[in-house]
Amino acid sequence: MTTLRSALPVALLCLWGLSACSSAPGAAGAPEPTRASVRLPSAGAPAQRPRTNPPGANRPSPHRPVDYTPSWPDRTARTKAGYLVDTCVPASLRDRVTTLTTSDGVHLSALELGDGPDGVLLDHEQGYNICSFIDIGKQLASRGYRVVIPEYRNHGASEHVADNEHIDRDARAGLAELERLGAERVFLGGASCGGTTAAVAGADGELPLVGLLMMSSPARCGGADAVAAVRKIDAPSLFAVSPGDMNGAVEKQVREVYAASAATQKRLVIDRSGYHGTDMIRRGPRGGALERDVVAFVVAAYDTYDTSR
Numbered sequence: 552m553t554t555l556r557s558a559l560p561v562a563l564l565c566l567w568g569l570s571a572c573s574s575a576p577g578a579a580g581a582p583e584p585t586r587a588s589v590r591l592p593s594a595g596a597p598a599q600r601p602r603t604n605p606p607g608a609n610r611p612s613p614h615r616p617v618d619y620t621p622s623w624p625d626r627t628a629r630t631k632a633g634y635l636v637d638t639c640v641p642a643s644l645r646d647r648v649t650t651l652t653t654s655d656g657v658h659l660s661a662l663e664l665g666d667g668p669d670g671v672l673l674d675h676e677q678g679y680n681i682c683s684f685i686d687i688g689k690q691l692a693s694r695g696y697r698v699v700i701p702e703y704r705n706h707g708a709s710e711h712v713a714d715n716e717h718i719d720r721d722a723r724a725g726l727a728e729l730e731r732l733g734a735e736r737v738f739l740g741g742a743s744c745g746g747t748t749a750a751v752a753g754a755d756g757e758l759p760l761v762g763l764l765m766m767s768s769p770a771r772c773g774g775a776d777a778v779a780a781v782r783k784i785d786a787p788s789l790f791a792v793s794p795g796d797m798n799g800a801v802e803k804q805v806r807e808v809y810a811a812s813a814a815t816q817k818r819l820v821i822d823r824s825g826y827h828g829t830d831m832i833r834r835g836p837r838g839g840a841l842e843r844d845v846v847a848f849v850v851a852a853y854d855t856y857d858t859s860r
Contacts, residue, residue, distance in 0.1 A: 610666070611731060617650045619658045622704070622711040626680075635660050637707035639682035644689075651701055651728055653720040660708035661701040661725065663732065665692030669853055670734025670758065672725045673700045674745030676767075676828040677718070680707040683742060683829040690846050696853075697734050701725040703745070718744060719775045722752035730758055736856065738849050740764035742828030744772035747780075750808075754780040762852030763788040763814070764845060767796055767828045770804040781812040787852045788814040791841065795825030820844070 616633030628638050628645075636648045637660060644662065651659040662681055671691050673684035681702035688698040702709040703721045722741070729737055736759040741749035746768030753760050763784055770778050781788065790812075792805040802821075809819050824835030832838040832845070 614649050617658050619710045621708045623707050627708040635708040637681050639680055651724045653724040655720055657704045657712055658710040659701045659721055664688050664698040665696050667695050667697050668735040669696050670729035670737040671696045671698045672739050674722050674741035674749045676743035676745055699725045699729050716773045719748040719751045722748040726752050726756050736761050738762045738852055742766040743768055747772040747775045747777040750777045750780040751775045754783040760786045761856045762786050766791045767801050770807045777808045778811045781808055785813045787816040788812050789818050789848045791820040793822045793825050796827045
């Protein structure tokens, strides 16, 4: 569903300090991903929790549409409400598109799904787009979570700017939007640099942090330092990586972040597909099982969260 942008070499954009995002995928029939000694929740669909908030309850006024130069004009459309949106977003979801503005004034196209006090932020890889996490976002929204998926600067329908060093501000804009919409706590998720910046944003965020997901996320991305961030995060954390991704270079960095994590409940998933980030789910031979594990992990993190904290 998500496609790579030929004009944005993933080798440079996904991992900054690394030279490529993934190696060639493993052959069909690759072995099932190995898991840490603490088992993930069952791969079966997690139970839906009852929600008391009716859809749209206490929803604040929407942001006004903004005119700006999108990063990928040939992949950008305009919604009926006037927002710019990546054409990968299905027509049925375009009424949930908005425009966010970062602390340095960059405009981001973003997708807002679901309602309720339990927020989820999903940040895509560099070189990918807003649709990297759209399937997981839809699943979580259907289970009663409020999901925000921003499209990072210089990607898709978000603004084209000269500066690409401060993408942590894009993650912070998504987190601020969740708070504005009424989220009372948040689960942070991201792939590649999206996971790095999600961790950095959550480490000093205002909302209580319920859990963290990092998929193929480097220890450092531009000025964002995931190692320093996860030392401040004790919420349940899930790290996923493929050893075949850039011949082990990505795994080395993910293990560095995993080792630094302050979480007492942390899990490392080793996927043998050779793919990077959400491609482990979308293209890997065990992608369906990994996707179910990710959704189940979010649900379990919320179900075990101590609201008295």
